Amino acid sequence: MRPRSGISPSFVSEQRIRQLEQKLRAKEERIIVLETENALLHLKLAECQGMTGKSSTKELPNSFVNCKLHHLHGSARLTVIQLYEAIQRLKQDMRNLCLSALEFSKDFQNESRNSHYQILAAVQRLQLHKEAIQTFQIKALELEQSLHDVSERYQKEKEKRKILHNSLVELRGNIRVHCRIRPLLPFDAAPGELVLENRQRSLSEKVVCAADEETILVKCNRPGHALINKTVQFERVYSAVETQETVFADVSPLLTSLLDGYNVCIMAYGQTGSGKTYTMLGPQREDNFAFSLKDAPELGIIPRAAEEVFRLISEKPPGSHWIEVSVVEVYNNDVFDLLAKDNYGTTTGVKRDIITNKEGKSDIPLLVYEPVEDAVEFLELVNKGLQLRVKHPTLVHAHSSRSHLVVTLNITIMAVLEDGFGGGSSQKLNKEYFFNYPHTVKDDTPTFPSGTISPALLLTESTEKLKQMRTKLQLVDLAGSECVGMSGVTGAVLRETSFINRSLSALADVLGAISERRSHVPYRNSKLTHLLQDSIGGDAKLLLVLCVSPSQKYITESLQTLGFGTRARQIQRGQAKKRNQPGLSKSK
Template sequence: MMSRAIRYQGLAGRSTNEVLQLYAARGGQQKLQRSFLVTQLHRAIKRLKQDLKSLHSFALELSKEFRRQSKTCLYQVLAAVQGVQLQNEAMQMFQIKAFDLEQSLQEVTERYEKEKQKRRALHNSLVELRGNIRVHCRIRPLLPFDDAAGHSISQDRQRNSSEKVAYAADDETVLVKCSRPGHASINKTFQFERVYNDSESQDAVFADVAPLLTSLLDGYNVCIMAYGQTGSGKTYTMLGPQVEGNFSFAVEDESELGIIPRATQEVFRLISEKPPGSYWVEVSVVEVYNNEIFDLLAKDSYGKVFSIKRDVVTTREGKSDVPLLTHETVENASEFLHLVKKGIQLRVRHPTLVHAHSSRSHLVVTLTITTVVFGDNFGTSWEDEQASQRLNKDVSCTFPQKKRESLSASSSGTSSPVQFEATEKIKQVKTRLQLVDLAGSECVGMSGVTGAALRETSFINRSLSALADVLGAIAEQRSHVPYRNSKLTHLLQDSVGGDAKLLVMLCISPGQKYLTESMQSLGFGTRARQVQRGQVKKKNFPMPSKAK
């Protein structure tokens, strides 16, 4: 079309030029015959008419083509607009559907969470009725020192040491998945009451521990125990972060605090809600090192805290006891943690290739709450009367001085040492919270220990093996449970054997480097979870008809 327009434009220009040339030459051609000029002019005019006719036809065709193309473009625009409208309507429908699905998903998620909480509550009730040991598992993040390998680790294993093989599939399942050249592939799951992934905080861990502390004031003994290999995060979980091996419970970021400082604060908060003068709290700190028990709060003649060896015995009632163990009375969480910090500073540590500040002993921090209830008619039996008389006789030597004064003031309005009349009955109920940071199991080849540290490792592994044997004997309901095979199990006999609500916090390193140790810890947790000890005993608090 464009080429034709150019051609017609050229013809029109040529014809016009011819006419103009003829008019221009008219003055200079007077001698030419007039008829010749007229003929030439007629020919030029004829060609001009033909060109004009052709141009007119072209203009008509161009106009028709323009109208046709305009109509086509208009149809295309209308079709595009309709398409956009349809797409907008479809998008709106999709958005509505997505919103409906999102609401449905939220409702289903809420129902799922509620059902999961109900199921967990029922499961916990079943665990309590059976006396099962609660087992939680915490998977720590990969850390820079995971890239370092022990002397006996092959180059292939060293290259893959930081590869992650342990995962939290959900909040109740651990997945271990590993495929190594020359080894059988592993794809195994482990179920526990709670599983924490490597991004969950200390807050999340303690949120599941806190309900056990309420049980403590309801009359139950409680034990929380951290188990795992060296460097798996046990001490961080129980105590919190340490700087060059030293702990500080007065950290700026309280979210980093571990179970022990948080549990202490929670216990004193719960006590503050109770009637004043009815409770007092004592603390003891011991370590089990090389199968010997050491009192970490003992003091020398100058009042300086030092470590002294103690022994563990079984009483006539079949309970474990440590004679002469130091029990310090504390009034608040700050005093408690101050004493615990002093004891921890005496704890034996030794650097290994796996951990620069490896704990070489089992730490047991015990918080004992004594509840004092007194009234005039707790019971009428002869046994109650005799027990009351014994308590009245011994009260001045068994109550701490501060509590004797506070109880005396609350009962008689004076500050003199407490004196109870023979007709008044007194009841003491002791409940105990044991917080245990076990030493880590070790592979000698990986840790690279020698000499005294090698001997320490041997005792650590033997004591942890004894703990597994005790749990196995209880699970199989054997007539004899070998508590005395280790000072650790003898010391923890009351907690492990069934007189306490026991929570085992498994700590797992996720790297392939620690696969064997992690599988061993997960196996230990699985066996512990299967133990049924019968319903945990509650120490009943008598309810007086008339409080003094």
């Protein structure tokens, strides 16, 4: 095992011992040199004694000899003393070195023993880790195989879910009619009821209410006639206490069908002040119609639908889906593009014409489609359009919309499929290779800008085919029908009311002609019906939300709205068609 410091204790001990051995050898050499010098000095001393004839000096006391030597040979004696002291110091150093070497040897042995134990423990741990890694590798292989199996089952179940989901929606009907009853409001009181007690009594009388989730009850009480309770059946009936979230819960399944390849249209119909705009957009502010995601509990179908669509797209491969948005209004039987801009970049409503293309579908040439990346950008565009929407106050509603609003989301899906069928993995395709903004897609076929790369060249396998699918979500907030006498409008607003009522009447005529299976359906009697031709009589899944007031004051308008919904339920159409459109392909 490698020590934390990066240098093993045994290595340090060996280095220290080498240093001590080198010092010891140096001391030993020094001792030999000194002993040699000592012997030479003894020889010289003997020669001196012989020359003086006093060879018996060795038998005399040391003090006498020392005295003589000091007296006769001071320099020689000093040298001997120095040599003796040096030898003593060297001997002491030798003893110290031996003790140090002995201590280092013991330390070295202890460190070696500890290092040996640590190495053995590290080897054991390494072996355990190796075995654990092998176990994890086996488990990882098993998990990968399990994940592969689960992914295959998930894809199969996903395809089954799509089939079952769309079958369920089709069993419920490609035209579904829901009815929502708004709460009683102060302006529901009959004209002239100024007494508080009478007003409270009037507000407490509800002549339209929900009997259950599929039945609406209308109390027809006319002067001089007996009370008649009339019931009408719809696919779903919402009482006055049910929230925006509850309403949208029945809308969201249609959005799943949208990404599965089906066109969807959601439309709100009812008299002025019955809650259509609240249902489709949310609460109206005093200054404008702007709304944001901060108003989450009160948001209507349009902003909630945008959030849900982008949530569903986020689960798809990146770059395989993108959305373009258009906002138009039908005002006085003319179509206006609310996203068109002038030469200065200011958004302004521009009048557009509706045509019928070669496939027999309605189209608006030069209509602006803005690309959006998320729900926030979508809401910003819708808010811009709402600022231009025509609205005037009436006696029935202070912020009455005087036009039909149509918000359209065009969803383009590009996928690369093996052999042109399912089973191939989606590739990320850059929309700049397929579309050149502003809108250049006509008849669901992309027009490629000059100089761009052909999509066929982007395919890496010769067996892969490019599949294009375009679906459309239309969100419609119709203007409200109203009685001229009750609304009290005059002048230009009276003309607006006339156009609104005529367009709604034309819509009812179209529904009647379709339900009666007439050979001719009068779509072109109104710009509204011409614009919604693909949704009403085409292959789109249509959800019609009826909005009614519970008040006796508007009983006539409520009955007319319920009659309109009843006629819509009688329409029999074929199954909605999935919009699978092959694009460019590359094959051998």
